[in-house]
Amino acid sequence: MLPIILNLCLGVFKYICGSISGLASISADAANNLSDAVTSLMTVLGVKAASTLGGTRHKNGHGRIEWLVGIVVSISIILVGWESLHDSVFAIKNPSEPKFNLFILLVMVVSIGIKLFLFFFNTKKSKENNSSAYKAAAADCISDAVSTAVVTVSFLVDSLMHLHIDGWCGLLVSLFIIRNGLKSFTEISRRVLGEVADDSLSERLKSYVLAYDREMIDEVVDLQLLDYGYERYGAFLTVRTKCNADKGRFLLLIADLKSDIYKEFGYVATIEPEVPASLSEQSRIKDIVCRKIKEINEKLIITDSTRINEGAHRLQVVLYIAIPFKYSKQERKIYQEAQKKLEGESFSYTIKLIVDRSLYPRIFFA
Template identity: 30%
Template sequence: MLSKFLVTNFIKDYNNISDEKVRNSYGYLGGIVGIIANILLFIVKIFVGFITNSIAVIADAVNNLSDAASSIITIIGFKLASKPADAEHPFGHGRIEYISGLIVSFMVMLVGFEFIKTSFKRIINPTNINFQLMPFLLLLVSILTKIWLSYFNKYIGKTIDSSALQASSLDALGDVFTSSCVALSLLASKWTSTPIDGYVGVLVSIFILYSGFSLTKETLDPILGEAPDPELVKKLIDGVCSYDYISGVHDIIIHNYGPGKAMASVHAEVPCDISVMKIHEIIDTAEKELSEKLNIFLVIHMDPINTNDEKVNSTKNELLKIIHNDFPIIKSIHDFRIVGDNDFKNLIFDIVIDYEHVLTPEIEEKLKKDLDNAIKTIHPHYNAIITIDRDFTSLK
């Protein structure tokens, strides 16, 4: 209820999330709420930490301070990522959002390393913990606050499809776990002199390190060029194939230039005997409509294929049967055609191999030779000219 209240009262035209300004407003709101909440939690926990002399509570407080700094960097990231395209960056500055997330993850890991050292010192040189009811109750309130903050970030992140804010939601949920452990260690100090505080501090620090490592991976993957979202790939394939005369697609490549900023290219199979002007009009329409529908910049290349030749179709079916029975490594084929006279023919086609299979030049040549020999067992006068393609999607 509070999340909806904040969105409806502080974001103008909040339903129009396809608008970049509205999307940025969601990001700013998430960042500002994160800053305010985490600074308040830092003040409460640092007070409790000094009152109780608990290193675990102080570590948890500093973790909240780093979360506030993370929110500041998130806001800066949204601001810089929204800069318009220019001559040096024709696809915009959207990847800055990933870089800001990477900075946040390094800050999180730095906090974890520092408090591992401090916690070990507390284990070696234990000190008494001063349990008091009011500071303990303040910790419980901070846990409830983090639960709400996790929900709020998840709500915002899902609304605008922001991996940065959804990661913040998971980070806040992780803080709920660590703060709960800290509260339990503080409570346990009433009945034991064992330096539980130091041990819990180590556990909290390890969890902080793990969170930082996970955030690093999540922000590095799109920068390095991760496989596109399978759901987007499926929508793209279904969308392109829904247009008249397009019978199939291949060579799908999607480049990510930041959240909501992607470029895709795809080869569409069309009949070879159709008017060039007619199929160009269909392709042009598909590019414009799908670019708007899927929020991508789409380029479609036309691949003419012979769909009416009975010999071509029967030979292709024979090839597909050979591949199905003897070459499971091959995911699909495309651009199949037959060139030559009656005495000698070339079968020209591409085969697609996914990245689960490691191919060296030697293995590739052997694969081509084995497939060519398998075809010759049926058609001795056919010569296979094969191109090996890689699948650039994660779609199975």
């Protein structure tokens, strides 16, 4: 509520200052503050909506609403910057002759202080809630503080020295505002599109699982954290045991592990257990798979992420194939060819294609 009230007050006072001075940069700054009041209201409402628990249609909560709010806030920043840019160009073509006014100077200096205060306020909220919306609002505040400082300098120079730099300063401010809006929009868009979770979160979970039972758990692979927003994550991982492990006990261990992951991290975990095939069986399957894949294209590489596991009735192959970047558009064709080549074999399989940009640094067998 506090950012909304402060931005409304700043917008009204700056509008009065802009009317008194006739400077386009101050009027644009006033419009910016009034739009900030609206975006602050949207941020508060968005975060409150994001904090609500899941229902029948959205069982993982409504955390991603604040991403949408963050995008709207970012777009509003860009639009305000664009409007300010238009006004600044007009001011360059039609310079005004302002007179020094202590009231205007006082309003601008106080405005800078308030914007810095709101920057720290929103930054703190962003860290407390891991909120993209508050982060976007903080970026907006620091850009406003810088732009108001430039506008203040412009006012002093124009009113005391009559150099007519108001329009040019407004132009720089506008470009700065647009840049911050685009940066914020890009960061939030990455999360919406599906950004990999922070490495520290993944490593902490992986270390926890590996230490859970060192006699039974040999490896953790295909670990993914799906971000549902508002610090809600779903954990997806595959846990492999040792070749000679007790399979029944291993499955019971997985059930306990799911519960303990939720207690420790708050993640709803989906865990796929895997029991590796014997070394002799792995060697036999490797030869078959390698020959079949090479028949499709010599450039295809089977990576060391490939796994061969026991199943209830037949062996299971999780096959990772690295595709050179220049063949990435042929992904569907390569996938279908691999299916045809492996049909009728004595094992089941899952094919996962990877676009390899680094000339295959990790090779399982070639």
